[in-house]
Amino acid sequence: MFRKAASVTLVLLLGACVTQAPVFDAGTPCKTASFTVVDGFGGARRGRCEVVAADHVRLSIRPEDAGYINPSPWYSFQLDPFEATTAVISLHYTNHKHRYIPKISTDSLSWSALDEKNVQVSDDGSLATIIVPLGTDAVWVSAQELVMPAIYEVWTSHTAERTDAELELLGYSMAEQPIRYLVSNPSAKDVLFLVGRQHPPEVSGAFGFFSFTETLLANTEVARRFRTQFQIIAIPLLNPDGVLDGNWRHNRGSTDLNRDWGVFKQPETRMVGELLDRLDAEGKRIRVFLDFHSTDRNVFYTQDETVPTDPPNFFERWFSRAAPRLSDYAFTNDAGPGENPVVGKNYMYRRYGVPSATYEVGDETDREAARQAAAVFAEELMGLMLETLAESR
Ligand SMILES: [Zn+2]
Known part of the structure; x- marks a missing residue:
């Protein structure tokens, strides 16, 4: 009888x-x-949210669609407290692994990395449990800083105002967001062509892009001289829809834009192709192409000796000029034949035969170090392009 009562209690x-x-x-x-x-x-991506306890939720972090996707598991959400507490957030990844150290902000503008003692990742990487102290203010938690289309709008118009560059409209994305570019000295025949943010989570590359472009447009002796000889075209944000949607990889058309060059089925990449056609028709000549991204380290993907560039040995010369000035910025050069023709740098190499690189900044590279390094790379690139132009005349 006692036993039965106990089991009934247990069931209840x-x-x-x-x-x-x-x-x-x-x-x-x-x-x-x-x-x-x-x-x-x-930029938000939270997925399904299960309340485990008053201070604990479990989020299902998933990509934007079922197509092939690179493992760039972006997440971004806001914790809005009713009371001071310590929030426990379990990030559960379906078929993917935790990659990005959480970045924290109370205004979505200034960010800091969450202390590593507040992040625990399971052995297989599929579950990350993060602890976020909450006071009275809302806190954003994001895989990387939120560098949204509105920030690009401010940066591009500000840059156009304070430099000799003009702000032009390339066209509209699939979701009808404007895609703009900066152009300096459009009458020059020789063109340096930059593209950024084809891949939404790749924010560290965006910091590189901003600093690189600001250095090209600066009021320094080398930059002024460079701009008398070269046209600069800089497209900072080619995938505004993917950025706004908090995507891992794709645009609104479920496509990896950096696998669409030459195919040009997506409006964003097609407009780049049309701009290149216009430049060709005007007798302009692309001299160097750089495409800014992020990965797990600082690296440049370039042509190797099996695919000679005009001018030859360009990257060797560029990096040997920059490296002595970058003792605290480790980077490598992964050179190869670039066989996939629909990748931006490979398409541009095949079309023009000129040095074409993917400029990758490490996910967690210190942002100020990334900015300073980009300034050095830009200065040395300008010096080298001026030299090679003089050699070719
Ligand atoms: Zn990328």
């Missing part, structure tokens, strides 16, 4: 424990007793 207790935890789909504010997990802002 278990029944209470297995009450379904509240679950909120992506796009719906996810409320615990202590805070709300919000994903209603540009």
